[in-house]
Amino acid sequence: MSGILEKEQSIPVYILSGFLGSGKTTLLVKLIEHWKNQNLRPAVVMNELGEVNLDGQIVDEAVPMAEMLGGCICCTVRGDLGIQLADLVQEESPDIIVIEATGAANPMEILDAVTETSLYMRLELKSLITVVDAAHLAGLYSEQKGKTFKLMQEQIRCASVLLLNKTDRVQAQQLQELELLLNKWNGFAPVIPSIRCEVNVEHLLHTGTDVHLQQPAEAAGASQLEHAAESHVHTEACHTHGCSHNHDHAHEHVEGHHHEHSSKAHTSHEHVMVYTHYFEKPVNSEAFEQFVAALPRDIYRAKGILSFSDTASRFWFQYAYRESDYMKITPQGDVPNVAVFIGEHFDQTRIREKLLELEAANIMNELK
């Protein structure tokens, strides 16, 4: 064990929650940098709805990482979380563990899994940080409906601290209203506004009351519900999300596989769908940008790693709440050209056809 922590101390655990594309990975990268500067050794549990760990690509290679892919921690792979935590502790002896949940997760289920694990391992849940996309919340709040709105509300209610991110995308007046709204929904959690998760990390990590977990001795006495009621975790508010009882995790294959990995449609939650497209051919960058800009509104998150026919470098592309971003990347390891689309009941066949058209159009151009 490295760093300033004593061997006998429990390992602090931080949970990063927040809707798809709100900025969890952006924050994770900053947290890791902060701990590394303090000579601490963090380890990460990364959960992705898609079947490839794209976010892992932008996290420091040296950081031990447990990957839980192809489902959401809060239901499909919940049982695995304890095993992943135990393995990380035994094999890596980290000083700190961060769990990044999928943006569709109900954090209460993750709290439960950490609680269970802490009954036999020295883990101490320090805080549940929920990252909120200010613009997305403002948009959903004006509509006042939808499952995404409810899920975001639950993630906010469960937090011990709230990072109101992407404040560059809202007006000052709107920001004030959002801060009041967050205070109304969760009167316990301090609200920290940020752009690209630029915050005083020490303040973020130590503000708000700790989410206190049961240790084995206490566990026999109080029930988890009673216990959580003492802390800032609002169990009742958090248990309403339907996904914890949805066990429809079948992989539904789309017809006409065109790659050894095959392109798959994965129904993970009742309302959240994932389509993963493995590219066989590079596509034109401008045509792809136009395709992303025209994505239907029910797709709220997309990300991928791509080789374009007209650029030398590979690119990491991101799309979240109508904003897209392209960054040059040299992937770690052997990564296919792949894009993941996440949304609510969208037409996956249509997306697949469009992408196949882009691949084919490029072949036609090459033949000309």
Ligand SMILES: Nc1nc2c(ncn2[C@@H]2O[C@H](COP(=O)(O)OP(=O)(O)OP(=O)(O)O)[C@@H](O)[C@H]2O)c(=O)[nH]1
């Ligand atoms: N405009 C703006 N974009 C931001 C900000 N913070 C993050 N982003 C961008 O938002 C996109 C999503 O950020 P991530 O950190 O990957 O979000 P995430 O919550 O990890 O996403 P999932 O893991 O897919 O749920 C990226 O393109 C970021 O560069 C911000 O404050 N303002």
